[in-house]
Amino acid sequence: MSTTVALRSLIKRYGGFTAVDDITLDVPEGQLVALLGPSGCGKTTTLRMVGGFVETDAGSILIGGRDVTRLPPAKRNIGFGFQSYALFPHMSVAQNVAFGLEMRRLPRAEIASRVARALDRVRLSAMSDRLPKQLSGGQQQRVSLARALVIEPSVLLLDEPLSNLDAQLRGEMKLEIRQIQKAMGITTIFVTHDQDEALSIADRIVVMRAGRIEQDGSPEAVFGAPRSRFVAEFMGVTNLLPGTVEGPGLFRLADGNAIRVPGAVAGRGTTVLAIRPERVRISFPGADTEPDMLDAEIEAATYRGLSVEYRLRTTSGLCLTARRATPATGGPVMLEPGARVHVAVPPDACHFVPVEL
Amino acid sequence: MSRAGIRRTYGAISGTVLAFIVLPLVVIVWVSFFANRILAFPAHGYTLDWYARALDTDAFRDGFITSVQTALFATAASLALGVPASLGLVRGRFPGRDAVQALLLAPMVVPGIVGGAALFIAFIEVEALLDIQVAGTIGGLLVAHTLIALPWTIRLVSASLASADRAIEEAAASLGAGPLTVLRRVTLPAIRPAIVAAALFSFVISFIDLEKSIFLVGPGRTTLQIALVNYLEWNLDGTVAAVATVQILIVGAALLVSDRYARLAQAF
Numbered sequence: 140m141s142t143t144v145a146l147r148s149l150i151k152r153y154g155g156f157t158a159v160d161d162i163t164l165d166v167p168e169g170q171l172v173a174l175l176g177p178s179g180c181g182k183t184t185t186l187r188m189v190g191g192f193v194e195t196d197a198g199s200i201l202i203g204g205r206d207v208t209r210l211p212p213a214k215r216n217i218g219f220g221f222q223s224y225a226l227f228p229h230m231s232v233a234q235n236v237a238f239g240l241e242m243r244r245l246p247r248a249e250i251a252s253r254v255a256r257a258l259d260r261v262r263l264s265a266m267s268d269r270l271p272k273q274l275s276g277g278q279q280q281r282v283s284l285a286r287a288l289v290i291e292p293s294v295l296l297l298d299e300p301l302s303n304l305d306a307q308l309r310g311e312m313k314l315e316i317r318q319i320q321k322a323m324g325i326t327t328i329f330v331t332h333d334q335d336e337a338l339s340i341a342d343r344i345v346v347m348r349a350g351r352i353e354q355d356g357s358p359e360a361v362f363g364a365p366r367s368r369f370v371a372e373f374m375g376v377t378n379l380l381p382g383t384v385e386g387p388g389l390f391r392l393a394d395g396n397a398i399r400v401p402g403a404v405a406g407r408g409t410t411v412l413a414i415r416p417e418r419v420r421i422s423f424p425g426a427d428t429e430p431d432m433l434d435a436e437i438e439a440a441t442y443r444g445l446s447v448e449y450r451l452r453t454t455s456g457l458c459l460t461a462r463r464a465t466p467a468t469g470g471p472v473m474l475e476p477g478a479r480v481h482v483a484v485p486p487d488a489c490h491f492v493p494v495e496l
Numbered sequence: 497m498s499r500a501g502i503r504r505t506y507g508a509i510s511g512t513v514l515a516f517i518v519l520p521l522v523v524i525v526w527v528s529f530f531a532n533r534i535l536a537f538p539a540h541g542y543t544l545d546w547y548a549r550a551l552d553t554d555a556f557r558d559g560f561i562t563s564v565q566t567a568l569f570a571t572a573a574s575l576a577l578g579v580p581a582s583l584g585l586v587r588g589r590f591p592g593r594d595a596v597q598a599l600l601l602a603p604m605v606v607p608g609i610v611g612g613a614a615l616f617i618a619f620i621e622v623e624a625l626l627d628i629q630v631a632g633t634i635g636g637l638l639v640a641h642t643l644i645a646l647p648w649t650i651r652l653v654s655a656s657l658a659s660a661d662r663a664i665e666e667a668a669a670s671l672g673a674g675p676l677t678v679l680r681r682v683t684l685p686a687i688r689p690a691i692v693a694a695a696l697f698s699f700v701i702s703f704i705d706l707e708k709s710i711f712l713v714g715p716g717r718t719t720l721q722i723a724l725v726n727y728l729e730w731n732l733d734g735t736v737a738a739v740a741t742v743q744i745l746i747v748g749a750a751l752l753v754s755d756r757y758a759r760l761a762q763a764f
Contacts (some may be wrong), residue, residue: 192666212669219670225663229685238681239671283667290671 608707
């Protein structure tokens with residue numbers, strides 16, 4: 140029942156604004172793809188075009204090889220999970236889940252048994268006679284999931300399904316969605332603006348920006364090797380330092396300092412060095428020595444529980460952020476602003492992204 | 497002024513305003529039981545005679561029946577026109593949408609007496625043109641009352657539609673429901689409270705109308721309000737108060753019921 144989804148040069152314009160600008164994407168059977176990006180990047184519009192709620196201006200949508208571009212949502216056999224859950228407020232949980240089966244004119248007995256199985260799968264059998272407003276947010280989310288999946292859709296489309304839940308519930312639902320998705324082997328497109336969510340749930344992440352695909356790859360690739368400054372920033376890389384590669388393994392920063400980098404990147408000229416804050420190492424003068432250490436002063440410190448985030452300025456004026464794990468025992472938890480430290484960047488923490496004009 | 501002082505002043509002003517609204521109603525109900533031959537204070541004893549007299553008066557009985565029939569028709573017609581119109585106005589995107597909405601809500605802001613006169617003149621013009629009688633017929637009256645009720649229905653139903661989550665309609669569509677099924681199974685049930693409130697409100701608005709009807713009723717076919725005005729021309733006794741009390745009860749009950757279904761305040 141599960142199948143492939145293919146988007147071919149999809150375009151959607153609103154007046155002079157191009158919300159979705161030439162998106163081409165192939166989702167293989169059973170894969171969970173996260174469309175990730177900030178609000179306004181076109182991810183939700185793209186999902187709603189696949190669902191049939193937004194008309195396509197150009198391009199085509201194929202589900203299991205069948206062109207559905209001009210079909211209404213009712214004829215696409217999709218399961219759609221809405222951000223607001225969109226449960227029918229006047230119907231009980233069981234009636235909500237049965238709705239799609241009634242539309243398919245299945246016999247009563249089969250509807251009843253399939254509804255029971257669907258509610259069992261999301262652990263809500265005891266709630267079948269309740270009205271949606273009598274349920275918690277997490278329970279409503281599970282009803283909406285059961286309702287979308289009970290019709291055995293070709294594709295599951297989820298629009299920010301976790302954004303209305305509190306942090307703990309979000310973690311549980313994320314696991315539950317992933318588990319059900321894998322068990323049913325259903326092809327899924329999942330829209331989110333939360334990089335952690337995308338990293339932990341998806342087989343593959345498509346980062347979108349201004350209606351276009353910025354990077355398309357595995358979570359490891361998107362996190363570890365962002366292809367642009369935009370993706371790097373979105374994935375939490377805070378140090379983006381312009382400079383030039385000067386011969387093998389040497390990067391000359393704009394302020395004149397040099398940082399040792401992996402040799403393979405030689406000869407790329409002007410570029411931007413990207414370093415994750417947790418890879419920047421801080422040590423006290425004299426504590427230990429590493430090659431290529433820079434002298435710096437702590438400008439600000441922010442406590443984050445498991446780690447402390449520091450804003451540093453080197454003697455030559457370079458601004459860096461570093462994140463240091465909170466020591467488990469001994470020593471001060473936080474270094475005070477004004478403290479003088481040494482900063483080192485391991486070569487394997489260095490990654491390059493192109494300069495953007 | 498201190499916080500407590502502000503609260504007291506606010507309470508006093510609110511109480512005064514409320515008293516101005518409620519007291520006349522209380523007085524009407526009270527004097528309807530007075531035994532006095534004409535409406536006057538103080539009471540010379542109490543009686544239920546005025547209620548019996550009101551029931552025996554043909555003009556009030558017939559007027560009541562005409563008013564109820566007219567109000568029922570106006571309610572049905574304003575729902576039949578107002579619900580689809582609201583769907584079009586809230587969900588539709590077409591040129592001149594705002595103008596159409598303003599036009600449909602206009603009877604709400606035109607003084608009743610002006611609207612009544614305008615309708616009367618329009619009916620006369622139609623009569624001159626088509627050579628059929630309109631003014632003074634039951635048809636003319638029903639058209640006018642539908643017009644009175646329609647803006648209230650559109651206001652209430654539109655407000656409810658606008659605040660309803662459109663995603664539930666999309667959810668139904670994604671589950672395989674066509675546009676008509678979505679309307680029948682999801683959209684209309686979701687706005688049912690507003691439809692009930694609109695029906696009750698339409699009924700009340702039509703039932704209490706005097707200004708428009710006064711131009712449009714025909715001989716031997718008056719509404720209760722006009723029967724009351726006619727009676728008051730020559731009499732000032734407890735019958736009027738008794739009839740008014742019955743009306744207050746009917747309208748009050750209708751408003752209480754509709755408030756249970758939809759907070760009326762939300763419609764404005």
